[in-house]
Amino acid sequence: MPHSDRDAGSNFSSVPVIDYALLSSPETRPLFIAQLRHALINVGFLYLLNPPVDPFDLSYIPKLFALPPEEKERIRMVHSPHFLGYSRLGAELTKGKVDRREQFDFATPHETRWEEGKDVPEYWRLWGPSQWPEESLIPGFHAAFERYLTQVQALSYNFISLLSEAFGLAPDALNYFYDTDEKMQHRAKVVQYPVVTDADEDDQGVGPHYDAGFLTFLLQATPHKGLQVQNLSGQWIDAPPIPNTFVVNIGKALEFATQGLARATSHRVLSPKATPGEPTTPRYSVPFFQNISLDVKLTEKVLEFPPEILKLKKGRGEVAATESVNFTEFDREPSGQVGLIGRVKSHPDVAQKHYPHLFKRYFPDGLPKVSSAY
Ligand SMILES: O=C(O)CCC(=O)C(=O)O
């Protein structure tokens, strides 16, 4: 089991594993908090073992991708101004390059609040209902997935207060960044990475990137390797699946809000290859992205960390330059606007239909065929 969270200071060669069960006793709780602090500051990724979430029935996933083509077409993301729905293989870009994955974007339940002509920010239009497949075609999936999202959402809030504790702050110190329940919506995806059979074919499952928000909880739903995390000196470190864990990672917004104390770490997925010893079935994963308030500007709240915590960041050293997509707009725009720009860049076809003015700004030459979009 990769477990070298004692790699002191500046670099890491594997992703630490932290057992949620340590929280159940006052004797072991401080150990959890100390391990969490190390992972947040030095790695930006961790495995959370024994998370308090009922296992999601993974047999739904192949059924989802086996839905008839007309049903996938009916719920395609291009029909949704909320960027929710089905994306075909090759429909998504990272750094202007096509990703080899097929996916369904779903979200926690939410009503649309945006209306044409109503004086509300455009990014409020990101909120809205998911496009669910017809119940008769995949009975039980909708309810099971929403139940799963509810539990991961609860864990994500709980995790934020643990993180505050690890940084020497009050448990509610980060509440400023969240809105009331009716103005919060979190997103998740169910992703399929097909096996690459031709050795010459491109193997970008998803290209190097940072996640945008605060926290991501990733369920690796098959035994494939493929997920890689970039360490401080720029090397790609494997983060293979470990049973009964979530991979938890920090997004750019949390890095910004904590003045860089919590590291956002660049990561990518290599497509599974038809090589001996590797599964010949697709790789499946289910990332959950915890959002913050769309209206919050990260610069509006300056957190005061104890000096001994700030010192730990100094000991970490500088992060090597990376090729990953950045979210540089966090220093001036509300988080919802940053999220909307990110969605426009990743899903230009959706943007062209529902946000034509933004589409023109980011894709002045029209829909990209391949590569080099931005
Ligand atoms: O599929 C995975 O394992 C990771 C996906 C990912 O990093 C993302 O969608 O942001």
Ligand SMILES: [Fe+2]
């Ligand atoms: Fe990611």
